[in-house]
Amino acid sequence: MNTIDPHPNILSNQSPNRISPLEIKQILQVFNGTASVYPKNITILKLFDTQVEKSPESVAVISGTKKLTYRALDEASNQLARYLRSKGIREETMVPILMERSLELVIGILGILKAGGAYVPIDPEHPRDRIDAIVRETGALWLLTDRLNHEGYQPGANVQQLVWEEIHSSLLQLPVGKVQTNLTPSNLAYVIFTSGSTGTPKGVMVEHAQLVASSLARNNYYSPLGAVLLIPSVAFDASVAAIFGSVGNGNCLILCPQDQIKDPGQLKSLLANTDTILCIPSYYHFLLDEGLVQGSRLST
Numbered sequence: 001m002n003t004i005d006p007h008p009n010i011l012s013n014q015s016p017n018r019i020s021p022l023e024i025k026q027i028l029q030v031f032n033g034t035a036s037v038y039p040k041n042i043t044i045l046k047l048f049d050t051q052v053e054k055s056p057e058s059v060a061v062i063s064g065t066k067k068l069t070y071r072a073l074d075e076a077s078n079q080l081a082r083y084l085r086s087k088g089i090r091e092e093t094m095v096p097i098l099m100e101r102s103l104e105l106v107i108g109i110l111g112i113l114k115a116g117g118a119y120v121p122i123d124p125e126h127p128r129d130r131i132d133a134i135v136r137e138t139g140a141l142w143l144l145t146d147r148l149n150h151e152g153y154q155p156g157a158n159v160q161q162l163v164w165e166e167i168h169s170s171l172l173q174l175p176v177g178k179v180q181t182n183l184t185p186s187n188l189a190y191v192i193f194t195s196g197s198t199g200t201p202k203g204v205m206v207e208h209a210q211l212v213a214s215s216l217a218r219n220n221y222y223s224p225l226g227a228v229l230l231i232p233s234v235a236f237d238a239s240v241a242a243i244f245g246s247v248g249n250g251n252c253l254i255l256c257p258q259d260q261i262k263d264p265g266q267l268k269s270l271l272a273n274t275d276t277i278l279c280i281p282s283y284y285h286f287l288l289d290e291g292l293v294q295g296s297r298l299s300t
Contacts, residue, residue, distance in 0.1 A: 038216045043183050043208040045113055047215060047248035048074070060247050062227075063103045063255040073107065073247070075176035080111030082174045083167065087142060087160075091116040091187050094138040098122040098131065098145045098153065101230065101255045104164050108144050109243065116181040118188035120203070123235040124149050125258065130201065134193050135159060137203060185209035192237050204237070211244065219249045226275025227252045231261060231283060238278050245278075264290040 019027075039046075051060075056071035068076070089095060095117045099105045112119040120138050122131055135143065135155050143155055147165045155161065189208045193201040218241055219225070228246045230253060232238040246253035254274060260266040271277075271292055287293045 038213055040209060041185060042212060043113075043185055043187070044189055044211045044215065044244060044248060045110075045183070045208075047212065047244070048110065051247065051250040055250055058250065059252050061103055061106050061253045061255065063101070066103055068103050068106075070247075070250075073110065076107045076171075077110035077114055078176050078178055079171045079174040080107055081114030081179040083171055084111060084115035084117065084142075084162075085179060085181075087162070089115045089117045089142065091182055091184075093117040094120050094140055094188070094191055096120040096122050096135055096138060096140050096143050097234075098124060098143060098149045099164070100124060100146055100148060101234070101257060102146070103255070104146060105234065105255070106243065106247070106253065108164070110247070112144065113189065114179055114181070116183050116187070118190050118205075120191045120193075121234040121239070123233045124152075125233075126235065128153065130196070132156075133201060134203075137193075137201075138191065183208070185212065190240070192235060192240070206240075211240070214241075215244045215248050218245050222276070223249065224275075225249065225251045227254055227273060228276045228278075229254045229256075229270055229274040231277050231279040238280075242278050245276075251276075264292060268292055 052070045052074045057069050059067050060070045060073045061068045093116065095112045097108050097112065097119050099108055109119050120134065122134055131153060140159055142160050142162055144162045145164070147163055150161055150163045185208045187208055189206055189211045191203040191205050193203050195201065222245070225245055228242050228251055230239060230242045232242065243253060245251065254270065256270055260270065
């Protein structure tokens with residue numbers, strides 16, 4: 001019986017759809033030329049430290065009318081890291097963080113990392129049972145949160161809530177210098193849980209070495225990013241690109257409440273001061289449908 005190959009070899013001289021040697025080179029070498037050299041002996045904190053040293057007075061994070069320079073963000077996250085270490089948080093300790101989009105959220109993420117721990121971002125809009133599942137799955141003993149979410153969510157008796165507004169005065173009394181840890185590139189940096197579309201959400205564990213590699217690759221490809229507006233949920237892995245593409249590369253991260261992300265009127269003024277966004281295709285459609293990107297300086 002004769003058969004017909006549904007996928008003829010287009011590289012063959014006998015193929016009627018033969019491509020040129022130049023096209024072959026482009027496919028096999030240019031398109032596949034993705035190899036890059038990056039340091040394998042550093043943590044993601046080294047990228048941030050480099051920016052602090054390079055431009056300490058540059059604005060690192062903006063939230064509404066509030067701003068933090070790289071120096072201020074470094075010092076505040078050092079104080080939090082020292083506090084977390086005093087609580088027993090060490091390398092590989094998973095610390096869920098349940099906070100609104102704010103300066104304190106970024107301080108919290110960096111503070112957990114600087115303490116040696118791994119941050120586990122939780123979206124405040126997630127259902128209670130999902131939040132419970134994440135906290136339970138990580139075996140967390142501490143939950144970093146803010147007053148709003150503390151009042152709206154109570155974990156199990158074995159989990160101590162560290163409420164930002166309650167610990168802030170204690171943080172201000174602590175030294176602002178760097179905290180010494182035994183953190184290595186092979187240590188856990190963060191855990192993000194899947195959407196759970198195939199069943200129970202599962203945590204994806206990412207080490208510092210992997211986060212460094214992905215951050216440097218994005219920065220090399222997209223640079224300069226300029227001012228980056230955080231669109232995705234902090235519990236979605238695209239947020240990692242926005243956060244560390246900003247504070248790990250000398251850019252400015254812009255934060256705003258979730259409701260502003262969905263409001264065309266408020267979003268228009270935010271985008272006027274934004275250079276880069278990263279979001280899912282449906283949100284791009286929303287921006288186009290609302291006429292929010294035409295004629296802007298925005299890079300997507």
